[in-house]
Structures are given as structure tokens and as C-alpha cells.
Amino acid sequence: MAHKKLQRFQEIKTFPNVFEMPENMAHKWVTHFNNQHPLVLELACGKGEYTVGLARLHSENNHIGVDIKGNRIWRGALTALNEGLHNVAFLRTPIEQIQQYFLPNSVAAIWITFPDPQLRLSKAKKRLTHPRFLRLYQQILQPNGVVHLKTDSPNMYQFTKTVINLFGLELLQDYDNLYADPNLLPEHTIKTHYEQLDIAQSNRIHFLAFKLNHTLPIEKDVELKKLIELHGTD
Numbered sequence: 001m002a003h004k005k006l007q008r009f010q011e012i013k014t015f016p017n018v019f020e021m022p023e024n025m026a027h028k029w030v031t032h033f034n035n036q037h038p039l040v041l042e043l044a045c046g047k048g049e050y051t052v053g054l055a056r057l058h059s060e061n062n063h064i065g066v067d068i069k070g071n072r073i074w075r076g077a078l079t080a081l082n083e084g085l086h087n088v089a090f091l092r093t094p095i096e097q098i099q100q101y102f103l104p105n106s107v108a109a110i111w112i113t114f115p116d117p118q119l120r121l122s123k124a125k126k127r128l129t130h131p132r133f134l135r136l137y138q139q140i141l142q143p144n145g146v147v148h149l150k151t152d153s154p155n156m157y158q159f160t161k162t163v164i165n166l167f168g169l170e171l172l173q174d175y176d177n178l179y180a181d182p183n184l185l186p187e188h189t190i191k192t193h194y195e196q197l198d199i200a201q202s203n204r205i206h207f208l209a210f211k212l213n214h215t216l217p218i219e220k221d222v223e224l225k226k227l228i229e230l231h232g233t234d
Helices: 001-012 031-033 048-057 069-082 095-101 121-126 130-138 152-169 194-196 220-231
Strands: 019-020 038-045 062-067 090-091 109-112 140-149 169-177 206-211
Touching: 001 069, 019 069, 031 062, 031 069, 031 090, 031 130, 038 048, 038 095, 038 140, 048 062, 048 069, 048 090, 069 090, 069 140, 095 130, 109 130, 109 152, 130 140, 130 220, 140 152, 152 206, 152 220
Parallel strands: 019 090, 038 062, 038 109, 062 090, 109 140
Antiparallel strands: 140 206, 169 206
């Protein structure tokens, strides 16, 4: 397994659709894609199934999967190359540094699919919908940009709803049981490797879509911590 990981790390260095912590990349996406189509990010993309799936559905957008683990990115990047999907790229970087790689107001939408729910309360700040991360997303999202969360974790789902309510964010879609809806859009039905593992064993998929249309005062983070302690959304 270690040998395979090393091999993949070496291979992605040769892939034209993979960028590993590149310098001055924020200004280069237009050049890379050779167009000015909207940018759509998948954060903590893992093997990139959602990035590639969205790219198949929406050729009018440029789709970028972001993850720190290069051996996972390898799978999605290779699939995109084999299928000739020129509207797909992958960025290897910690999510905490995301604002370094995109210009302000340059990202149309963000997808967060089956992230680690970081179940322990002490790990709450590592949840990708914690205000600490949402403030980073605000730096790069367009004013009407949308954040999509798809998760099998009821804790992650309820935590994110608590954040949305506390900060007065605009909630666009809320599915407690996504696949029970008969009128799903095609992008809702893309399945990732982690979804198929059903780690949470919740027997249902939760989905939220919301806008970061308000400021997120840091002083409210203390109130958020109290709320999740009180209501058990950790």
C-alpha cells in the first residue's frame, strides 16, 4: 500500500490537471481552463467523484477538487484525463489555506460532500462548516455564491443548521432525508466512495444549501459552542 501511495504521488506530479500548493495560482485559473467560466469547488474532495460528476453534468462550469491527500486526488484526476474532461482540475492544499489560491469573488459555489464530522466537541473547529472555515469561504465566494453540504452524519447536519440559524444565513435547501425526495436534481444523486461506505450508518443522507450573505462575528463563536453543548449537536 505504501508503495502504491508513493507511485501515485509521483504520477500526479505529471498530471496537467493537478496543482500541488502552487504559487500565484489565484490569477492563473483563467489561463489554465482557457475560459472565464464560473469556478465550482469541492472541498475535501477525496477521490474526486463529486468533482468529476459535476463536471460531466455542467460543462458550462470549471470544477476544482481540493484535498491535501494526493493519493486520493490521483483517482479523480486520472478519471478526468481518461474521459477528456477539460473542465476539471485538482488542487492539493490544506483547506485552511484555500483563500491563497482564488481571487476574491471568483468562486460561484462550494460543495462539501461527506466531510469528516469531527464528532468530538473539542474538534468542532475542524468541521468544514464551522464559522472559522466559512469566513475563509466568504473571502473567495461571489456575493450570491452557494455552499452545499451533503452528509450522512446527523451531527454534522444539525451542527450546520445551528450555524446557519445563529448567523442568520440564507437557507436555500434543507433535506433531512435527501433520497426520499422524488424530484432530486441530477447533481444531488452523485455518490462518492465515502457515501457508499455508509460510515455513519444513519440510513439517510442529509443535504443543505445556503448563502454566506451575512458577516460572521467571531464573538458569536462562543455562543455557538454553548449551543452545541446544550443541544448535543456535537
